[in-house]
Amino acid sequence: MTDDLAETVARLCATSQRTYQNPYEAIAWPEALDRRQWFTLPSFISLHGTPTWEAMTEDEQKVLSFWEAVNFYSLNIHGEKALMAGLAGRLYQPGMEAVAEYLHHFLDEENKHSVWFGTFCTRYGGKVYPDRKVAFPQEHAEGEEDFLFFAKVSIFEEIVDRYNLAMARDERLAPVARQINANHHAEEVRHLVFGRRIVEELWRQGAQRWSDEVIAGIRAHLAAYVTATWREYYNPDVYRDAGLDDPWAVARDAWGHEATRAHRDEITRFALRPLAAAGMVVP
Amino acid sequence: MTPPEVRDALRSWIRAHNPEVPEGEPADDTPIIERRYLTSLQVADLLVFIEELRQAPLDPSGLRPGTFRTIDAIHDAFFLGS
Numbered sequence: 001m002t003d004d005l006a007e008t009v010a011r012l013c014a015t016s017q018r019t020y021q022n023p024y025e026a027i028a029w030p031e032a033l034d035r036r037q038w039f040t041l042p043s044f045i046s047l048h049g050t051p052t053w054e055a056m057t058e059d060e061q062k063v064l065s066f067w068e069a070v071n072f073y074s075l076n077i078h079g080e081k082a083l084m085a086g087l088a089g090r091l092y093q094p095g096m097e098a099v100a101e102y103l104h105h106f107l108d109e110e111n112k113h114s115v116w117f118g119t120f121c122t123r124y125g126g127k128v129y130p131d132r133k134v135a136f137p138q139e140h141a142e143g144e145e146d147f148l149f150f151a152k153v154s155i156f157e158e159i160v161d162r163y164n165l166a167m168a169r170d171e172r173l174a175p176v177a178r179q180i181n182a183n184h185h186a187e188e189v190r191h192l193v194f195g196r197r198i199v200e201e202l203w204r205q206g207a208q209r210w211s212d213e214v215i216a217g218i219r220a221h222l223a224a225y226v227t228a229t230w231r232e233y234y235n236p237d238v239y240r241d242a243g244l245d246d247p248w249a250v251a252r253d254a255w256g257h258e259a260t261r262a263h264r265d266e267i268t269r270f271a272l273r274p275l276a277a278a279g280m281v282v283p
Numbered sequence: 284m285t286p287p288e289v290r291d292a293l294r295s296w297i298r299a300h301n302p303e304v305p306e307g308e309p310a311d312d313t314p315i316i317e318r319r320y321l322t323s324l325q326v327a328d329l330l331v332f333i334e335e336l337r338q339a340p341l342d343p344s345g346l347r348p349g350t351f352r353t354i355d356a357i358h359d360a361f362f363l364g365s
Contacts, residue, residue, distance in 0.1 A: 131343065132327035136348045231328050237340065248331065
């Protein structure tokens with residue numbers, strides 16, 4: 001482990017201990033929610049800028065913003081489930097001893113986030129949207145699996161944080177949605193710093209011994225991961241719950257619309273900046 | 284849709300998402316995961332396409348890689364009796 005990573009781990013552990021919080025006291029949960037409020041900022045709603053969006057009344061857009069929030073929180077729950085499984089599997093794994101202390105905090109904080117997301121989804125939406133991902137077994141070069149795990153975590157969290165940051169600050173949002181996004185952002189900032197440092201370290205170690213073919217495969221996999229991550233933001237289940245006809249066509253049309261592509265491109269460029277700077281992905 | 288139409292739609296989807304699939308492939312029994320014509324990162328998107336073909340949502344819980352091993356297997360898992 002480099003001195004830089006060791007210093008980062010020590011600093012992040014100290015902050016996690018100092019700001020340790022009870023997840024059951026962090027959010028003021030209303031008894032019931034009026035869905036005619038904004039729960040997702042309009043510009044972050046997957047249909048924003050499309051003809052479907054333009055044809056909706058403001059009340060219909062607000063109801064859609066509620067189900068978009070349920071989807072965003074569901075994506076986070078599924079992402080965090082995989083993340084927690086991966087972090088738990090790497091606790092005290094040979095080669096990871098030096099970061100084990102922070103992995104404990106990372107795990108603890110991700111579990112708290114899932115409590116917030118799960119509470120919102122089940123209490124106000126009556127459900128968590130199901131995860132459509134299926135993992136296929138795959139062979140990896142030495143060190144590749146750990147690198148891909150943390151690199152994908154980093155990409156996922158960088159995208160999510162752009163949403164959290166925007167929604168934590170905007171007073172148009174229902175207070176409960178603002179609080180969830182603000183609390184998530186406050187802890188994710190540390191996870192992002194850790195993620196950037198550990199992927200740099202694992203890349204530095206791996207890139208010296210991986211073949212050109214393995215490196216090309218890693219880059220292709222991460223590019224496909226970015227696309228797969230974004231596809232889940234266009235969920236037909238959301239459009240059905242918001243009362244839209246032919247939800248699959250709505251999802252397909254929204255994905256292909258230039259306004260949504262511009263939104264994804266802008267956030268992706270930002271999210272990939274740390275990995276692109278180190279040559280891990282081609283921007 | 285008839286079973287051949289469903290299989291052709293699935294084949295077209297796989298070809299559209301993997302430009303490197305050779306001409307004439309995949310056949311109904313081609314091992315599409317083994318040949319890497321279908322990757323795990325594409326499954327969620329494929330499931331949405333399958334829902335659209337069926338015009339009905341599906342329950343993705345409990346799905347295994349074997350469900351997607353060939354076009355025949357996908358057809359049998361999601362379209363038999365639908």
